[in-house]
Amino acid sequence: MVAGEPSGDLLAARLLSGLKPHIPGARLRGIGGEHMIAQGFESHVSMDKLTVRGLLAVIPRYREIKGIQNQLRDQLLADPPAAFIGADYPGFNLGLEEQLKAAGIPTIHYIGPQIWAWRGGRIKKIIRAVSHMLVVFPFEEEIYRQAGVPVTYVGHPLAEVIPMAPDEAGARAKLGLPQDANVVTIMPGSRMSELKYNTVAFVQAAKLLKQRDRSLRFVAPMAGERQRRYFLELVAQAGLQDVEIDLLDGQSHTAIAAGDAVLVASGTASLEVALFKKPMVIAYKMMALEWQILRHFGYQPWVGLPNILAREFLVPEMLQDAANPQALADAMWQQLSDAPHRLRLAQRFTDMHHSLLRNSAVESAAAVLKVIGRG
Incomplete structure (x- = not known):
């Protein structure tokens, strides 16, 4: 198995928890993080060596990462496993899977790359690389099935973690x-x-909202101490120290549950907000050059997962220049003040939650066992 980021580490660990009771003597090895290691996984390379953020950030690290991929490939070809499982991280794992599958090693990829959002041409590589795809959104099954890729919908792990009725x-x-x-x-x-x-x-938008309603309270979960320090540095550089925001150590789910509405960066966090049944505004900004590259790859009008799953703009999305403080504040004010809209959203997000709810550990493990002939 290979996981290259914390999200993949969590996915793989959950799969392992369902798999281990059925093959208790199996050797579990490759590259993983702390959650996989807690399941008895042997990580031969630190996962941190693979974790690279952003399209352009990969370039200076390419030679090192390619070297790790080649070394692992050679090890697996010399001592073939019953199966290889790539936990997300498609840029690394699909290339490795293609070589392993060609050598007769069954390859499983968990989760399906978002070819429905961008880079649809990647399906050709997936066909060559993947023996079986595990997907976390129900609509993905048909996409892969039509392409001739064996696929199993296993549910989204977040739907199991987040309560149907948040407190x-x-x-x-x-x-x-x-x-x-x-x-x-x-x-x-x-x-x-x-x-x-x-x-x-985001903080400038909070300042504008505070001017509209002095009673508003703001909370912001920080992923770690490094993120907290950087957040405060950016706020200070912008002269926004007067905006009162309670910074939390982690506790992102508690922060979402406590909120009346959430201003959230596009990504998995937006799905978490939806599962907590909260109104939101989705926003995202990036390096100008990266934006100019990526903006031409989109295949559908939505980028936020709640809107993609709903197939409509349930909540506002504001990207790059559109994500300016005034626009964010106006959109957030609408989410806070429109009571009927809040009720409609809560019902739609509840329906969405039910559609994503499966026992992902059991479902993903069953698919893996079937691939290796132990089903």
Whole structure:
């Protein structure tokens, strides 16, 4: 198995938890993080060596990462496993899987790359590389099936973790927030690059919202101490120290549950907000050159996962120059003040939650066992 990022580490660990009872003597090896290691996984290379954020950030690290891929390929070809499982991280794993599959080693990829959003041409490589695809969104099954790729929908792990009826009162009590407070949760991203481009606009929007309603309270979960320091540095450089925001150590789910609405960077966090049944505004900014490259690859009008799953603009999306402070503040104010809209959203997000709910550990493990002839 190979996971190259924390999200893949969590996915793979959950799969391992379902797999181990059926093959207790199996040797589990490759590259993984702390959650996989806790399941008895042997990581021969630190996962941190693979974790690279951003399209352009890969270039200076390419030779090192390619060397790791080649070394692992040679090891697996010399001592073939019953199967290879790539946990997300498609840029690395699909290339490795293509070589392993050609050598007769069964390859499983979990989760399906978002070919429905961009880079649809990647399906040709997937056909060559993947023996069986595990997907976390129900509509993905038909896409891969039509392409001739064996596929299993296993549900989204987040749908199991997040309660169907979140405890807003409990979350506010945990954070020391008044039960009757008007709370906005600010989530500019966990990656340093996301913080770099989103923080100032998000905090400026919070300042404008505060001018409209002095009673508003703001909370912002930080992924770690490094992210906290960088967030504060960016706020200070922009002269926004007067904006009162309670920074939290982690606790992102508690922060979402406590909020009346969430200003969130596009990505998995937006799906988490939807599963917590909260109104939101999705926004994202990036390096100008990267934006000019990526903006031409989109195949559909939505980038936020809640909107993609709904196939409509349930919540506002604001990207790059459109994600300016005034526009963000106006959109957030609408989410906070439109009560009928909030009720409609809660119902749509509840339906979405049910559609994503499976026992992903059991379902993914069953698919792997079938591939290796142990089903």
